[in-house]
Structures are given as C-alpha cells and as structure tokens.
Amino acid sequence: MERNAYFDNAKLLLIFLVVFGHLIQPFISDSKNLGTLYTWIYTFHMPAFIFLAGFFAKGSGNLKYIMKLAKKLIIPYFIFQAIYTGYYFFIGKSDWLTDSIFYPHWSLWFLCSLFCWHLLLIIYRKLPAFVGISLAVFLGTVIGYFDQVGHTFSLSRTFVFFPFFLIGYWVSAEQIRVLKRNSVRVISIIVMASFAVLIYYLPEINSGWLLASKSYSTLGAETLGGFARLSVYITSALMAASVLAWIPEKRYSFTMLGERTLYVYLLHGFIIQYFRQTEFLYMDNFLDFIGFVVISVAIVFILSSKFIVSIWQPLIEISTSKLREYFRRKEDMEDNNMSA
Incomplete structure (x- = not known):
C-alpha cells in the first residue's frame, strides 16, 4: 500500500463529504432521498476521519508532543473562535455570541476533541488494546445519560467519538490492508447498500444520534439511549470500514490535496454559513443536486490551494x-x- 496516497485520498474524500453534508443540510427535510443521503454520509464520515486521526497519533504520549500539539490545535481554536464570532456578527447570524469561549463555533469542536483524545492516549496507551477500546465504548455510551455534558468543551463528542480514535491508534497498516481484499470489498458493497435501504425505509432518524453532541433525554430516549448508541457504534464502524475498503491506492494529480484537509475543515464554514444566512442556494431538481456536488468540489479545491x-x-x-x-x-x- 502506498501509504501517503491511500490516506491522502481517504482524507480528501472525507473532507469533500464534510463540505457536501454541510452544504445540503438546510434542504434535507424537503426530500426523502436527500435526507437519506445526508444520514448515510453522517453514519461514517466523521468516524472514519477520526479513525485516521488516531492512526497518525502513534507518536503521542510525551509532554513535548503534547506541547507541540497545543500549538497546533489549541491556539488555532482560540483564533478561529474569535474570527467566527466576528464573522457571524458581520453576516447577521443570530447566534454570533456564544455563552463561552469554550462553546465551540461551527466545526471547531474537532480541534478541542482532537487535543483531548491525545491527552487521553497518555492513559489509554498503557492499557491492552481490547480493554482500552471496551472502556472507551462504555464511557461513550454512559456519557449520554448526563444532561450536563454537551457542547461545552466538546465533551460529549470527545467521549462518544474517542473509540474510533483509539481503534485508529491501535490498528496497523497491515490490518488496514485487509480491507483491500476482494471478499471484504464485496461485503462492503452489501453493507453500504443495506444501510442506505434501512435509512430510507426506517422512521426519520434524529441527526443528533450521529452528531453525538446531545444527551439521551434530549434525543427522546432517556432509558434506552445506551442501546441506541451501541447500535450507532456498530453502524458507524461497519460503514467506515466499508468506505475505506474502496479508497484507491493510486496517486492522482489531486491526491496531495489530502494533506491540506485541515484548511478546508476550518475555512469552509465561512462559505457555508454565508450561503445559509443569505439563502443564496436552492435545490429544486437533480441538476441543482449536481450543482451542489460541483460547488463542494470547488470549495475543497480552492481552500486547499497553495494560495x-x-x-x-x-x-x-x-x-x-x-x-x-x-x-x-x-x-x-x-x-x-x-x-x-
């Protein structure tokens, strides 16, 4: 496996899906097909992204690394938290003023959680892989029963998504290569198609289950929320593995853009929020849908350009x-x- 090409292709696809998902979100209630696609994407795109982040965290665990990471994640967090606050005020977005500097704007939660996941690795890397992952799943399941845990500090998402980061940390390149087997790829098609059909025919799924930022009582499942989250874990794991099985290993002219996904992640909110606030975009037919795909591709290419x-x-x-x-x-x- 050409490591860089494979992982850069994967990150590039996933960041495109992040942008595309955010772009179509205001329109999903108007179309059953679009709502199904949105939910289907959200079952795997962030879990897969977080899994890859964990895979590249092999060197984590010492103080020097954590200090370097703080410069890479925490300082940009505060900078962009301030920038987004000002930008929201400028475009007239009603929730421009947050309750706290630690209540992340837009997609900035990922920076907070990513830093916390590396801190958690200091403890979890000392545990056997199975024990650590089981404990992470347990905590990610239990945390939903506490209403006090939510957006602040991105605590809910930190605990809920941590198992995917930890699995990525423990998985080797050889184990990921197993996904490229023909038998696995055939099964992956069945998995992806099956979940698409289930999402379409099942009652509407609250996106809060996939966003992982709300408590079970808020989602209307105060008692059985833990079982629902376990089912989401299984779904996301199967979907993420299935999608990663089809990531090409070949290096293309655009593969290098996968090295700059952080830029797309942090900056695309300025464009998406402007579109939402001004209601600049609309979707009435299939050609409009194709236009959204083209716009998403353009956003990714522009925001990852050298300029x-x-x-x-x-x-x-x-x-x-x-x-x-x-x-x-x-x-x-x-x-x-x-x-x-």
Missing part, C-alpha cells in the same frame, strides 16, 4: 514557512530577470 494555504498558514499552523517560500521564489525570479 489559500500560504495566506492562512500563520493562523492555522502558526507558521510562515509558505509565505517565506513564496517571497524567496519571487526574489529568485527577480534576480534571474535582472541577470538576463
């Missing part, structure tokens, strides 16, 4: 290496022109 990365790197990576490289190339070009 955007160079501009936003100081705020996202707290680094100016891309800008220095740009000016260095510019100076070299000027020197070459003068020499000519």
Whole structure:
C-alpha cells in the first residue's frame, strides 16, 4: 500500500463529504432521498476521519508532543473562535455570541476533541488494546445519560467519538490492508447498500444520534439511549470500514490535496454559513443536486490551494514557512530577470 496516497485520498474524500453534508443540510427535510443521503454520509464520515486521526497519533504520549500539539490545535481554536464570532456578527447570524469561549463555533469542536483524545492516549496507551477500546465504548455510551455534558468543551463528542480514535491508534497498516481484499470489498458493497435501504425505509432518524453532541433525554430516549448508541457504534464502524475498503491506492494529480484537509475543515464554514444566512442556494431538481456536488468540489479545491494555504498558514499552523517560500521564489525570479 502506498501509504501517503491511500490516506491522502481517504482524507480528501472525507473532507469533500464534510463540505457536501454541510452544504445540503438546510434542504434535507424537503426530500426523502436527500435526507437519506445526508444520514448515510453522517453514519461514517466523521468516524472514519477520526479513525485516521488516531492512526497518525502513534507518536503521542510525551509532554513535548503534547506541547507541540497545543500549538497546533489549541491556539488555532482560540483564533478561529474569535474570527467566527466576528464573522457571524458581520453576516447577521443570530447566534454570533456564544455563552463561552469554550462553546465551540461551527466545526471547531474537532480541534478541542482532537487535543483531548491525545491527552487521553497518555492513559489509554498503557492499557491492552481490547480493554482500552471496551472502556472507551462504555464511557461513550454512559456519557449520554448526563444532561450536563454537551457542547461545552466538546465533551460529549470527545467521549462518544474517542473509540474510533483509539481503534485508529491501535490498528496497523497491515490490518488496514485487509480491507483491500476482494471478499471484504464485496461485503462492503452489501453493507453500504443495506444501510442506505434501512435509512430510507426506517422512521426519520434524529441527526443528533450521529452528531453525538446531545444527551439521551434530549434525543427522546432517556432509558434506552445506551442501546441506541451501541447500535450507532456498530453502524458507524461497519460503514467506515466499508468506505475505506474502496479508497484507491493510486496517486492522482489531486491526491496531495489530502494533506491540506485541515484548511478546508476550518475555512469552509465561512462559505457555508454565508450561503445559509443569505439563502443564496436552492435545490429544486437533480441538476441543482449536481450543482451542489460541483460547488463542494470547488470549495475543497480552492481552500486547499497553495494560495489559500500560504495566506492562512500563520493562523492555522502558526507558521510562515509558505509565505517565506513564496517571497524567496519571487526574489529568485527577480534576480534571474535582472541577470538576463
């Protein structure tokens, strides 16, 4: 397996689905087919993303690594929390002022949770894999019974999604390669198709079960919520594995964009929220649906372009290496022109 190509292709597909899911969300109540597609995507796209994040957390566990991670995740969190607050006010979004700096805007919850998952690894990496994963699933299930745990600090999502991160941490590249077997890929098609049919014909599924940010009482399942969450765990695990089985290993011209998914993740909210606030987009027919796909692809390509990365790197990576490289190339070009 070409490690970089496979994982970059996977991250690129998943970030496209994140953007596409956010783009179509305002319209899912108007169409049974669109609602089914939205729910189907949400059964796996964040669990798979988090699984990959765990896979690349092999070096986690020491203080130096945690301090480096704080610079990479916590500082950008505070920066973008402030930027999004100002942006929401600018576009007239009603919930522009949050209750707390620790109540994440938009998709910023992922930065908080990702940092917490690395902290949790300090303890969990000392446990046998099966014991640690079982404990993580238990806590992720129990946490839903506490109404006090929710969006603040992204605590609910941190505990609920942690099993996927921990599985990714323990899984090896050789084990992931098993997904590429023909028998597994055939089964994966059956799994993906079966869940699509179930989602379509079952009563409407509250997206809160997949977003993992609400308590069971809020979701109307105060007593049996734990069993519902376990079923979501099983569904998400099967769906994530099935989708990853079909990720190509070949390197394409666009594969490198998978290295810049954090930029797309943090920046696409500015575009999506503007579309939602201004009601700029509408969906009335299949051609409109194709247009949404094209717009989502364009957003991913633009926000992962070298130009955007160079501009936003100081705020996202707290680094100016891309800008220095740009000016260095510019100076070299000027020197070459003068020499000519």
